[in-house]
């Protein structure tokens with residue numbers, strides 16, 4: 001599959017049916033797998049043979065879908081997780097431990113920010129947050145002797161900043177550390193971070209990949225490009241014997257292309273158990289089969305809505321990297337020539353009251369905390385996720401009271417714009 005274009009990989013990557021096999025990915029809804037001898041099964045427990053024994057570790061349905069996502073991203077191996085949160089946690093915790101340090105872009109999903117700054121801090125893993133716009137010098141200055149990973153989001157949710165992947169990768173590699181990129185918003189249809197130097201790619205498959213708001217999930221893909229053994233002192237978990245598997249050394253036994261994911265599955269998934277269900281993986285695959293057809297429409301609608309909003313008297317400011325004049329316009333053109341995603345954010349001049357009136361009057365766009373599925377939805381942080389904050393606190397957090405985040409779905413853009421127009425008119 002690796003020679004095919006992304007559109008073909010979306011449809012036919014991963015699962016390859018055998019002669020007479022089911023055309024669609026079979027849902028192997030089974031916790032366990034049968035063997036004839038304990039010797040056969042023992043080989044699996046020792047990681048001597050590949051195969052299935054318990055769905056907390058691996059399941060064929062999930063593996064078919066993970067293989068497709070790995071092909072789409074241009075990686076060597078992949079795995080599914082129960083959520084995007086689990087994917088990001090695993091991608092970091094696979095190479096960090098108490099005493100490690102992470103350099104992360106500050107423009108990341110709120111859940112990931114909390115994971116790194118609060119929960120992982122409790123585990124003894126420190127972090128330094130850097131602006132996604134930091135210069136190379138500023139990025140270098142954030143690194144310490146115990147830094148083990150650098151992290152960022154291609155297009156940040158909800159800030160909509162665009163990561164300079166090449167710059168971040170260059171700095172990370174100068175310190176002998178991999179770059180992990182959460183590629184949820186553009187998806188591999190619009191950006192493939194590995195082509196720009198990222199080492200590990202993560203996803204909340206809950207968003208565009210699933211695309212229909214039907215299943216929460218996550219994925220991790222390894223590029224196979226990071227040479228763990230060349231930095232063995234930093235990554236003992238990959239480069240020294242694992243006593244729980246009779247002393248195998250992941251980086252030696254599974255090579256540069258397989259070590260990261262094999263360790264992540266056989267240690268973290270074994271011990272923490274945040275698996276995606278085979279049924280959810282099946283839904284995810286249905287979404288992937290049309291991802292390349294849906295993403296251009298999300299981009300088309302996002303662009304049309306952003307251009308419309310920019311001209312309206314009630315609107316103070318629009319953030320969308322497809323708008324000429326947006327601070328991320330040039331960098332978005334470089335990394336995402338076909339566009340980024342369908343999420344637009346904008347500030348209403350009338351603040352909280354205007355946002356409330358506007359949202360109340362929307363007919364097509366629903367009020368939801370979700371983003372990135374087929375149906376247009378929107379959120380006003382000041383009256384929902386951040387409603388406990390007053391105007392001053394909102395300003396300090398960089399969230400104006402009149403800010404609306406709009407996730408443009410797959411409806412007709414004329415209908416979306418007409419809906420926005422009448423809701424704006426209701427503000428007066």
Ligand SMILES: *Cc1c(COP(=O)(O)O)cnc(C)c1O
Pocket residue numbers: 083084085086088109111112153156157182184185203204205206207216217218
């Ligand atoms: C939603 C989201 C997550 C978290 O994913 P869940 O599937 O909700 O756990 C992580 N990163 C980004 C960029 C997201 O948008």
